[in-house]
Amino acid sequence: MGPRTVIFCFCIFAMFSLICESNHNLSIDKVEPPNWWVDMKWNCVQLMIYGKGLTNISAEFQNDQLATTVLKSSNSYAFVQVKIPDNLPPATYLLEITALGQKAVIDFPILSRDTSPYRHQGFNNADVVYLITPDRFANGDLTNDLADGVVSDFDPNSISKRQGGDLSGIIDRLPYLQDLGVSVLWLNPVLENNGTNSYHGYAATDLYRIDPRLGSNTEYKELVDQAHAHQIKIIFDHVSNHIGIGHPWVQNLPSENWLNGNITEHSSDKHYISSINDPHADPNTVKLLQSFWFVDSMPDLNQRNPYLANYLIQNTLWWIEFTGIDGIREDTYPYADQEFLSRWAATILSQYPSFNIVGEIWTNSPASVAMFQKGNLLHQQKETNLPCVMDFPLCQAFRQYLMGTGKLQNVYEVLAQDFLYSDPNNLLTFFDNHDMPRGVFIAKENIQKTKQVIAMLLTLRGIPQLLYGTEINMVGGESHVQLRANFPGGFPNDMRNAFDRNGRTEAENDIFTYLRKLLEVRKRVSPLTTGKLIHYPPNYHNDVYKYLRISEEEIVLVIINGHDEKRQVDLSELAHWFDTESRFVNLITDQICTISFTEKLVVTSWQTLILHQRP
Structure with missing residues (x-):
């Protein structure tokens, strides 16, 4: 066999030219990460090389400034560490791989960093997050409904199959989202999920590739750039805990302990979240939590493997640097190795100090959630370095109230436990999402x-955080596929376009107007984001919740009537904050009213009052 050339193109770069000069079996299929950057704190980069004949390779750049070390190699994989000096000129550098007289040359780009100020902004309590399941929002590119090299499960006539929503559809709707008033988009995972029934995105099969049915790496970066141009930030939904069964690793493991268990032998249904901080827990219970497979189609990754740990950290850094995203939502946070996640989060925040990371800790106990937040004094475990957590306890209280099995008293009691959190303002709050x-x-x-x-x-x-479609009262159903319904008007042959006022029903326009007004008010009236929360316990027989948001000399008074009949509200407990008679503007109706704090206030059934004190 004569000399041959193997070309490898990855995402937007198309920069890896692999030239194999051999009449034997050395070949290179892929290199991850596909590039790196100068002036990164993570400057010892672990290259994962995929191919054949990689056993006992040597590796050397054709540049003395780049020091390389072969860390581990086998027939199919090699791990090569590259030290990138800070003063290295950005360029494409040649890495020579040799084995038994065979040679392959890899073009490895080392780029300059994009220092634009709108990148990596983070997110905080001044923001409102809008959660989108990309396949169900809007189809902006009909040509990617079917894609080469991935399972074909596109069927708009079946709600359990792919519907065709994509990144292009989201880009097209950025003006709508900006007008609505949200400031952050959280997209369910967008990486390649080459498997059946995986439109949700949580079963990745390539951690460096956007799913081609959603778009491309280039298009995802365009989404981030366009969102920033519309004053909207982007949260990347990331999964360290597991991958999809179709990932090439599963059939050809990089090392024996790359996964927890294997296809035929693995534990399941071990959702023992509380065991992590349980002083009475059997240590083996924690091991089961962090090694079981959610389902047979989602192999559990072993982050204790040092090569996998570095791979996952680098992969996250790569997406942040390549795209300019502003935050990460980390899926199934307690299920992965906690020492790894602590290092992972610390590395990200060291490189991007304005960044934010929110972890999914699905438990309804405030103490159990609080223990995962960075800086919490209750920790039984190592510092997590996790700034933000999802507030499932408050979510449960909201949902019980909606169902009629709970009261506003439950909302009060959850918030009364905020002393458990190191930063209660850095909690992601919600009453539904893509999983409920x-x-x-x-x-x-x-x-x-x-x-x-x-x-x-x-x-x-x-x-x-709001789930897409909340603004038009999308009802959905009990199952995942029902609640993740298509947004009306986002897909070909839709009978109406709910992105437009004329395509919405009267009831949909009513809730849309209400929500849009609240979002505008929240952005404009500073106590609603920066003010101290002062609240009052609802009486046992009078489920009316009263609270204040106080910022400097401004006060917002909120009154919620949890009854289907009018109630009298005693405001005497609040009187010391106000004059005997105070003027307010109703932030929903814009009407001016005067309230006497020596008399009882009558509220109608299910009424909500949001009153801003006027001077």
């Missing part, structure tokens, strides 16, 4: 109660 039936569905379409919970979400502490 929609709020309006469990409220049995009680729009008044739904509006009340929306109002509390946007006026209490924390970083509010």
Whole structure:
């Protein structure tokens, strides 16, 4: 066999030219990461080389400034460490791989960093997050509904199959989202999921590639850039815990302990989240939590493997640097190795100090959630370095109220435990998401109660998150595929376009107008984001929740009536904050009113009052 040339193109770069000069079996298929940058704190880069004949290779750059060390090699994989000096000129550098007289040359780009100020902004309690399942939002490019090299499961006539939503559709709807008033987009995972029933994105099969049915790496970067141009930030949904069964690693492991278990032998259904901080837990219980497979189609990764750990950290850094994203939502946070996640988060925040990371800790105990937040004094374990956590306890209280099994008293009691958190304002708050039936569905379409919970979400502490379609009261159903319904008007042959006022029903426009007004008010009235929360316990027989947001000389008074009948509200407990008679503007109706704090106030059934004190 004569000399041959193997060309490898990755994402937007198309920069890896692999020239194999051999009449034997050395070949290079892929290199990850596909490039790196100068002036990164993570400057010892671990290259993972895929191919054949890689056993006992040597590796050397054709540049004395780049020092290389072969860390580990086998027939199919090699791990090569590259030290990148800070003063290295950006360029494409040649890496020579040799084995038994065979040679392959890899073009490895080392780029200059994009230092634009709008990149890596983070997110905080001044923001409102809008959660999108990309396949179900809008189809902007019909040509990628079917894609070469991935499973074909596109069927718009079946709600369990792919519907065709993509990045292009989201880009097209950025003006709509900006007008609505949200400031952050959280997209469910967008990496390649080459498997059946994986439109949700949580079963990745290539960690460096956007799923071609959603778009490309270039298009994802364009989404981030375009979102920033519309004053909208982007959260990347990341998974360190598991991959999809179709990932090439599963059939050809880089090392024996790359996974926890294997296809035929692995544990399942070990959701022992509380065991991590349980002083009475059997240590083996924690091991089971962090090694079981969610389902047979999602192999569990072993982050204790040092090569995999470095791979996952680098992969995250690569996406942040390549795209300019502003934050990460880390899926299934307690299920991965906690020492790894602590190092992972610390590395990211060291490189990007304005960044934010929110972890999914799905438990309804405030103490159990709080222990995962960075700086918490209750820790039984190592410092997590995790700045933000998802507030499932508050979510549960909201949902119980919507269902009629709980009261506003439950909301108060959850918030009364904020002393457990190191930073209660850095909690992601919500009443539904892509994993649970929609709020309006469990409220049995009680729009008044739904509006009340929306109002509390946007006026209490924390970083509010809304699920796509909340603004038009999308009802969905009990199952995942029902709650992740298509947004009307986002797909070919839709009978109407709910992105436009004329395509919405009267009821949809009512909730849209209400939510849009609240989002505008939240952005404009500073106490709703920066003000101290002062709240008052609802009486046992009078489930009316009263609270204040106080910022300097401004006060917002919120009153929620949790009854289907009018109630009298005693305001005497609040009187010391106000004059005997104070003027307020109703932030929803814009009407001016005067309230006497020596008399009882009458509120109508399910009424919500959001009142801004006037001088």
